[in-house]
Every structure is written in structure tokens, then in C-alpha cells.
Amino acid sequence: MRIPVALNTLPPTFGSDPTRAADADVSASAVGTFRTDHHRRLGRAYRAGRLVCGCVHVTIGRDDRLGLTQQERRLVWVRFHEPVDDELRAELTRLVRRRGSAARRVAERIDPIEVVVDDPRGDRQRIVGHLEPPQVRHGQIGDIKFGLCGPATR
Secondary structure (H helix, E strand, O other): OOOOOOOHOOOOOOOOOOOHHHHHOHHHOOOOEEOOOOOOOOEEEEEEEEEEEEEEEEEEEEEEEOOOOOHHHHHEEEEEEEEOOOOHHHHHHHHHHHOHHHHHHHHHOOOEEEEEEEEEOOEEEEEEEEEEEOOOOOOHHHOEEEEEHHHOOO
16 A cells, blocks of 8 residues: 655655765765865866866865874865866766776876865965865766865875
């Protein structure tokens, strides 16, 4: 026997919507390892002084595990929105299409990216790092969240 239930009364599931899963910032192996108070900012991405993406959504979080240095505690995720440089778009597409060690090898070949984040107080924060393979690998490039790790943590 089936009981009719209105769909809007059910709790949301992330499996049906990849965008909401990407916004959750939670992977299965990382549950409970970092704080939930993330800072979301807008910024721009540069490579070798040239603008490669005019609109980057940056999420900055903090990992609370013991034994990590200050740089290792900072977690940064970026989503590239239009306009995206053609060369960067090709690199991101290659990174999204690979999994496991193949994705890590592709990420190692990508040149570092400098993200300039606009702070609400009017300041600018500069973050330089390498891209990491995304956890969610389907959807538009603007919906996929890539990790950004500093040069020291690679």
C-alpha cells in the first residue's frame, strides 16, 4: 500500500540536484572535520597577470583537525562563472573528466591561479594556488566547485 505524500514536505536530498550538493561543501570522507561557517566572496582569477575569469565565487572555510598549520587549516573552493578564458575552460574540462590519480596528474600540470577576492570592507585578498579535482563532476563549469590549495600544501 502506498501513502500519498506531498513532495514539498519531504526533506531535501542532494542526490537529485548537483548544484545543491556542491553548495553543501561536504564530502563523504570529510564529514565533521571542518567548521560550517564559510565565508563566500566574489573575486577574479588571473594567470601571469592576465585576467582569465571575471567572476569567481570563492568559499573560504576552516579545517578544525588537530596538528595542522594555519595554512593547512584554510580550505578554499572556487567556482568559475562567465566569462572564462578558453585555455582555462579547456583545462577545467580536462580536470572534470578525469578521476582518481589521473585527475591529480592533470591538476599537477595546470599552472597556478591567482584569485583576487573583494572583501566587503573594501580590502582585497590575494590567494595564489593550484586547482584540485572537484568532488562533484557533472554539470556546467559554473556549478562545479574546485579546491584551491596553496603552493606549500601541494
